[in-house]
Amino acid sequence: MEHTGQVNSMITCRNIGKTFSTKKTSLEVLQKFDLDVKENEFVVLLGPGQCGKTTLMNIIAGLEPPTAGEVLFQGEKVTKPNPGIGMVYQTTGLFPWFTVMKNVDFGPRMKHMPKQERRKKAQHFIDLVGLTGFENSYPIKLSGGMRQRVGIARAYCNDPAVLLMDEPFGHLDAQTRYAMQEVITNIWSREKRTVIFVTNNIEEAVFLADRIILLTNCPTNVKREIRIDLPRPRDYVSKEFLKIREEISEIFESTK
Numbered sequence: 001m002e003h004t005g006q007v008n009s010m011i012t013c014r015n016i017g018k019t020f021s022t023k024k025t026s027l028e029v030l031q032k033f034d035l036d037v038k039e040n041e042f043v044v045l046l047g048p049g050q051c052g053k054t055t056l057m058n059i060i061a062g063l064e065p066p067t068a069g070e071v072l073f074q075g076e077k078v079t080k081p082n083p084g085i086g087m088v089y090q091t092t093g094l095f096p097w098f099t100v101m102k103n104v105d106f107g108p109r110m111k112h113m114p115k116q117e118r119r120k121k122a123q124h125f126i127d128l129v130g131l132t133g134f135e136n137s138y139p140i141k142l143s144g145g146m147r148q149r150v151g152i153a154r155a156y157c158n159d160p161a162v163l164l165m166d167e168p169f170g171h172l173d174a175q176t177r178y179a180m181q182e183v184i185t186n187i188w189s190r191e192k193r194t195v196i197f198v199t200n201n202i203e204e205a206v207f208l209a210d211r212i213i214l215l216t217n218c219p220t221n222v223k224r225e226i227r228i229d230l231p232r233p234r235d236y237v238s239k240e241f242l243k244i245r246e247e248i249s250e251i252f253e254s255t256k
């Protein structure tokens, strides 16, 4: 197998371009986009609406080919979806006919992991996202935030090396959103994984990220990279937090 990327790079985007073309129109969404994400790094892509964030995530996930450049996953070119790259969407796509437990242990079940082992594993992640006691509930009985917790537990239970999260909390109310940001920080602190998280919410980005990649409007490029060194869990109202948030706000506004 050819290895062309840096050893400790999980995801590398090299010179990615994406143009959507029809007979009459052509829209350049990504242009010479470069990104290098290290193992266990929590990277947040922060960009304005419609700038091409989902398109980029789909390309990284191998769901959509770029029109130029390439994505490497652990040094290998991504050409199709890879079980090593998991996704958490805004709508969780849970199976309504399965209980929480059966939704979470779905991946290991498909891989024929023995029942006792996979149940133990699923329980571990159910506990970590704070759903202990809801193992036998069906998704219909759960709130939006709880469903999102199931989606996160399920993604982790598949053991992906990389987790892609595309505005997973975009539709939640503010209170639930804060709670979910804490869930993600908590699970990531214990079960380190490489995460690429998309948002258009500055506060969320500062709360979660090791590194924020600030994106420009279409055709999307990197406007600025900001490393966030604050210890976790972060305090939304600490002086340092508010200062960074303000600084990013100013740069972010100038990207629109």
Ligand SMILES: Nc1ncnc2c1ncn2[C@@H]1O[C@H](COP(=O)(O)OP(=O)(O)OP(=O)(O)O)[C@@H](O)[C@H]1O
Residues within 6 Å of the ligand: 020, 027, 029, 047, 048, 049, 050, 051, 052, 053, 054, 055, 056, 200
């Ligand atoms: N399959 C497609 N065919 C044509 N145009 C597309 C396609 N997918 C996306 N686009 C266009 O590309 C641009 C970027 O879309 P994309 O969904 O990637 O942006 P986004 O940053 O995720 O937006 P949002 O903030 O709404 O989530 C939009 O103008 C969109 O209409």
Ligand SMILES: [Mg+2]
Residues within 6 Å of the ligand: 053, 054, 055, 166
């Ligand atoms: Mg999107």
